[in-house]
Structures are given as structure tokens and as C-alpha cells.
Amino acid sequence: MLAHPLAPRHGGALRDASARYGVALEDWLDLSTGINPHPYPLADLPASDFHRLPDPAALADLLAVARKVYGVPAKAAIAAMPGSDLALRLLPLVAPAGDVAIVGPTYSGHAEAWRRAGRGVHAAASLHEATERAAIVAIVNPNNPDGRAVAPSELLRVAERLAQRDGLLVVDEAFGEVAPGLSVIPHLGALPIVVLRSFGKFYGLAGLRLGFVLGQDARVERLRERVGDWPVSGPALSLGRKALADSAWQSATRQRLAAARTRLESLVTGAGLAIEGGTDLFVLVRTPQAVAIHGSLARAGIWTRVFADQPDRIRFGLPPEPGFARLEAALGRVER
Known part of the structure; x- marks a missing residue:
């Protein structure tokens, strides 16, 4: 075809x-x-959100709300990103050496990011096949475009196997808000897992460019350093905090x-x-x-x-x- x-x-x-x-x-x-x-309804934002640099205290407030809403364990880290797409493209800079297996078919951003970083990329039809092919595995859960879903318990078993090979499991939860029971975030801790979380899709504010990366502290901190002191805009801080808190x-x-x-x-x-x-x-x-x-x-x-x-x-x-x-x-x- x-x-x-x-x-x-x-x-x-x-x-x-x-x-x-x-x-x-x-x-x-x-x-x-x-x-x-x-x-999500747009609030009347204060002029200071546009006139001033984003306030570090406002960023800390946003992360505190996101940590609570997503159920992030105390032993895991969270960082804000200007969209999860940028986060996935930065991942090769902080990931272990080696090839990557991507469970597909899925959207092209993951393969593009790893290839442009000089990594070998393998397509895999299942999580099991991906784990056999490489020590770094990427999966979208639930998947785009077919909605394929993998239980958190299975993801954790794979992460345990990858840990024995100094590997990494990347879980893209861009559509996770409509399937919260699938999220592996509440189970984050010592295992080598990085989760990407989108804000714009579920809240209908994709132009705001807000997302999060979650996982082991050292790796998340290295990603945080890559995006600098003002990773997201003032309006994104205000609207993101309000929307995430609106259960x-x-x-x-x-x-x-x-x-x-x-x-x-x-x-x-x-x-x-x-x-x-x-x-x-x-x-x-x-x-x-x-x-x-x-x-x-x-x-x-x-x-x-x-x-x-x-x-x-x-x-x-x-x-x-x-x-x-x-x-x-x-x-x-x-x-x-």
C-alpha cells in the first residue's frame, strides 16, 4: 500500500x-x-503574567498542584516543560547509551528524537518485543492513534527488567487524562522510568504549550536544567494551576x-x-x-x-x- x-x-x-x-x-x-x-474556560489573567518574567514561586505552586493531582510519590521528581513534545526531544540527552525500541505504530516524534540524537531505533509491535530488542523502550499509553492500553503492573515488570540492563522505560501519557487508571505515575520511585504528561489535549489548551516530565530525581533534574529558569510562560503557570486544581x-x-x-x-x-x-x-x-x-x-x-x-x-x-x-x-x- x-x-x-x-x-x-x-x-x-x-x-x-x-x-x-x-x-x-x-x-x-x-x-x-x-x-x-x-x-477549559479562560480566566481573566493579570497583566503581570505578560509583563513580568514568570515567578519561580508560581512555578513551585504549579508543580505542587500537579504533584497532588497526578499522585506523584514523594520519592519521584516532577518538572514543567513547554509541552511534552519538547521533553521527548530532550530525553536522548539524559538517557543511558544504546539503541531504542519504540512500541508502535505510534506517532513519529519519538523515533525522530532518538534518530536525530544518533541512536539506533527499532520498531516493535509489542512491549515484550521492544524489551527484547533494546535496553531503552518507549511506549505511548494509551496509544496514539489506536488507543492500545497497557496496565501499570506490566509496565513496572518491564522497568524491572530494564533496570537489570541499565536501561530506561519512557512512558508517554499524552492522553492519560482520559484514562487515569492506566497511569504509572503513582508507582514511580527507584525504577528507571520517565513519564511524559501533556496538559493541552485534555484541557483543550494546546496552544498554551504546557507539559510535565516525571521520574527519578537525577534524570528529571538534568531535563529541568536544559529548559532553564523559566520553562513555561506566566499565563501557562496561572491557567495550568487553576485547571489542574479544578476537580x-x-x-x-x-x-x-x-x-x-x-x-x-x-x-x-x-x-x-x-x-x-x-x-x-x-x-x-x-x-x-x-x-x-x-x-x-x-x-x-x-x-x-x-x-x-x-x-x-x-x-x-x-x-x-x-x-x-x-x-x-x-x-x-x-x-x-
């Missing part, structure tokens, strides 16, 4: 999509990113997203498409017509996610409320 030459590196990039398909920027229904379409919003949002996923799955299967997997932020469909469906929807102003290395897959993010009817109508007219 041929790769799709126009598949974007990431979701979004609507200006390029507008130029390609002749759809005005404001007319797009963007389902390409797996970001909550109902963002009522989080609970209501998890229920809302789960219901929206059920609705999206019903809509997609009603259009004759087979669902391969997903999370409460996106649904993955596998079909030989993925590229054709993507193009047809794009011409109707609906932007989905296709993958250059997986051209038989198409991912749908959750639409905002008016978007369900628009997507259903467009799928009914789709050219395959």
Missing part, C-alpha cells in the same frame, strides 16, 4: 490545508488533533468526552466504517479508502488525520456539538 504523500506531520496546520483545498480558514471543522473541543471540571469533562466518543463511534459505524480503536479524545478507522475519505472530507471543510506510514488509517477527533451533524452529512456524501 502506497504512502500518502500529502499526509501532514501532525494534526492542525490549517493554513496549508486552506491553500491546498480552497477552504477559508474560519470554515474548517478541525478533527485532526485529538484535542478536547470544549476547552469538578475534570470529572464533568471525562463524562462529557466519554459520551461524545460513543456518539462519534455510532456516527462513524453508521457510515459503514470499521473502528479499530481510540480513546475518549479520538477514534481510529482502518480502511483501504482512508486517503480518499480524508480528501473528500477536506474538500467539504472537514480536516481529519491520515498517516504517511499508515495510509489505511484515518483518525477522527471529537467534533464540537454542531460538528456532529456536519460530519454525518459529509460522510454520507463521501467519495471513496
Whole structure:
């Protein structure tokens, strides 16, 4: 099966999509990113968040709230990052020597980061295979784009094996907010595990560029040093602290997203498409017509996610409320 030459590196990039398909920027229904379409409400931020350097005390407050919300043990460290994507690209600088096995298929950022650092990278179809192939193993849990999930107990067993080989387990929990029971964070301690946590996807504020890295103190401290004294902006500190502390919003949002996923799955299967997997932020469909469906929807102003290395897959993010009817109508007219 041929790769799709126009598949974007990431979701979004609507200006390029507008130029390609002749759809005005404001007319797009963007389902390409797996970001909550109902963002955390923006607060009125003080002018000082923009005029002054981010306050170290505000950073400490944010980390204290994140530590409590994520259930970080006292023996583990946490650092703020300007997005988890940067954290994963810095990881090769603080990781043990050696090749890396990445459990896939998953998104390309992990492989790119390790290759650019001069590491050998091996694709693995399972966590067991990855552990056999390299002492450094990276896994996304739950996975993007198929939602594959691995229990924390299994991750801990793998970390114990890697510890005997001076290795490292990297667990990317970018979509962990919709599956908190899968998180390995409460079990962090002596084992060689680094966890990457995204903020923007669940809270719908991806442009804020906020994330966290968690794990053994020495390794996290070395990452913290790489991003300097002001790792995130003043607005990110204020909004991040408020959103992380808002347990009522989080609970209501998890229920809302789960219901929206059920609705999206019903809509997609009603259009004759087979669902391969997903999370409460996106649904993955596998079909030989993925590229054709993507193009047809794009011409109707609906932007989905296709993958250059997986051209038989198409991912749908959750639409905002008016978007369900628009997507259903467009799928009914789709050219395959």
C-alpha cells in the first residue's frame, strides 16, 4: 500500500490545508488533533503574567498542584516543560547509551528524537518485543492513534527488567487524562522510568504549550536544567494551576468526552466504517479508502488525520456539538 504523500506531520496546520483545498480558514471543522473541543474556560489573567518574567514561586505552586493531582510519590521528581513534545526531544540527552525500541505504530516524534540524537531505533509491535530488542523502550499509553492500553503492573515488570540492563522505560501519557487508571505515575520511585504528561489535549489548551516530565530525581533534574529558569510562560503557570486544581471540571469533562466518543463511534459505524480503536479524545478507522475519505472530507471543510506510514488509517477527533451533524452529512456524501 502506497504512502500518502500529502499526509501532514501532525494534526492542525490549517493554513496549508486552506491553500491546498480552497477552504477559508474560519470554515474548517478541525478533527485532526485529538484535542478536547470544549476547552477549559479562560480566566481573566493579570497583566503581570505578560509583563513580568514568570515567578519561580508560581512555578513551585504549579508543580505542587500537579504533584497532588497526578499522585506523584514523594520519592519521584516532577518538572514543567513547554509541552511534552519538547521533553521527548530532550530525553536522548539524559538517557543511558544504546539503541531504542519504540512500541508502535505510534506517532513519529519519538523515533525522530532518538534518530536525530544518533541512536539506533527499532520498531516493535509489542512491549515484550521492544524489551527484547533494546535496553531503552518507549511506549505511548494509551496509544496514539489506536488507543492500545497497557496496565501499570506490566509496565513496572518491564522497568524491572530494564533496570537489570541499565536501561530506561519512557512512558508517554499524552492522553492519560482520559484514562487515569492506566497511569504509572503513582508507582514511580527507584525504577528507571520517565513519564511524559501533556496538559493541552485534555484541557483543550494546546496552544498554551504546557507539559510535565516525571521520574527519578537525577534524570528529571538534568531535563529541568536544559529548559532553564523559566520553562513555561506566566499565563501557562496561572491557567495550568487553576485547571489542574479544578476537580469538578475534570470529572464533568471525562463524562462529557466519554459520551461524545460513543456518539462519534455510532456516527462513524453508521457510515459503514470499521473502528479499530481510540480513546475518549479520538477514534481510529482502518480502511483501504482512508486517503480518499480524508480528501473528500477536506474538500467539504472537514480536516481529519491520515498517516504517511499508515495510509489505511484515518483518525477522527471529537467534533464540537454542531460538528456532529456536519460530519454525518459529509460522510454520507463521501467519495471513496
